[in-house]
Amino acid sequence: MQITETPIAGLLVIEPKVWKDNRGYFYESYNARILAEAGITGNFVQDNQSFSQKGALRGMHAQNMPFEQGKLVRVLKGAVLDVAVDIRKASATYGQHFSIELSGENHKQLWVPPGFLHGFLTLEDETIFTYKVTNYYDKASEIGVMWNDPDLNINWNREISEQELILSEKDLILSSFKDFKSPF
Numbered sequence: 089m090q091i092t093e094t095p096i097a098g099l100l101v102i103e104p105k106v107w108k109d110n111r112g113y114f115y116e117s118y119n120a121r122i123l124a125e126a127g128i129t130g131n132f133v134q135d136n137q138s139f140s141q142k143g144a145l146r147g148m149h150a151q152n153m154p155f156e157q158g159k160l161v162r163v164l165k166g167a168v169l170d171v172a173v174d175i176r177k178a179s180a181t182y183g184q185h186f187s188i189e190l191s192g193e194n195h196k197q198l199w200v201p202p203g204f205l206h207g208f209l210t211l212e213d214e215t216i217f218t219y220k221v222t223n224y225y226d227k228a229s230e231i232g233v234m235w236n237d238p239d240l241n242i243n244w245n246r247e248i249s250e251q252e253l254i255l256s257e258k259d260l261i262l263s264s265f266k267d268f269k270s271p272f
């Protein structure tokens with residue numbers, strides 16, 4: 089399992105060792121000891137899974153304290169462009185984002201600590217996205233910023249036009265970044 093830093097402190101890319109043979113492949117998708125050695129010591133209490141068609145965009149979301157969540161995200165099948173935005177007010181990279189393609193083929197994972205907005209654009213039909221979180225879901229604590237906020241300026245361009253995007257009602261009316269008051 090190789091764990092590498094990103095330009096945003098605390099945000100880490102995890103690439104598992106994949107064992108391939110004539111039957112297929114095997115890899116450890118989660119190993120608390122190896123993650124702890126890299127500083128990922130969250131107490132994971134809940135696993136989530138979502139299924140999305142190409143063009144579905146979920147985000148940008150976070151939960152407010154005391155239900156802030158660290159997220160260990162990956163794709164079982166299909167592909168997404170995964171994006172995390174630093175909303176830690178004291179951070180030198182406040183408002184900056186990191187994006188990475190996660191897929192059932194590349195087996196990559198992203199550790200998103202508390203203090204980030206998170207979301208993804210689905211790049212293939214029948215994509216299965218799964219993740220561990222370090223705090224329970226609390227609807228009343230949900231906060232978010234629009235996926236296309238001009239100040240965040242997230243570069244989603246993946247041959248998917250705005251007309252092809254599939255968004256929830258909730259994700260159509262999230263806050264602008266300039267009106268957003270980060271609790272982190």
Ligand SMILES: Cc1cn([C@H]2C[C@H](O)[C@@H](COP(=O)(O)OP(=O)(O)O[C@H]3O[C@H](C)C(=O)[C@H](O)[C@H]3O)O2)c(=O)[nH]c1=O
Binds near residue numbers: 138147149224256258
């Ligand atoms: C997140 C969540 C949702 N739900 C219920 C509530 C809704 O009725 C339904 C769909 O939820 P939502 O539309 O918020 O699902 P996503 O848009 O995939 O939300 C996620 O989107 C991005 C990718 C994130 O990083 C967050 O984990 C999360 O906000 O599932 C639950 O019961 N438990 C949960 O933990």
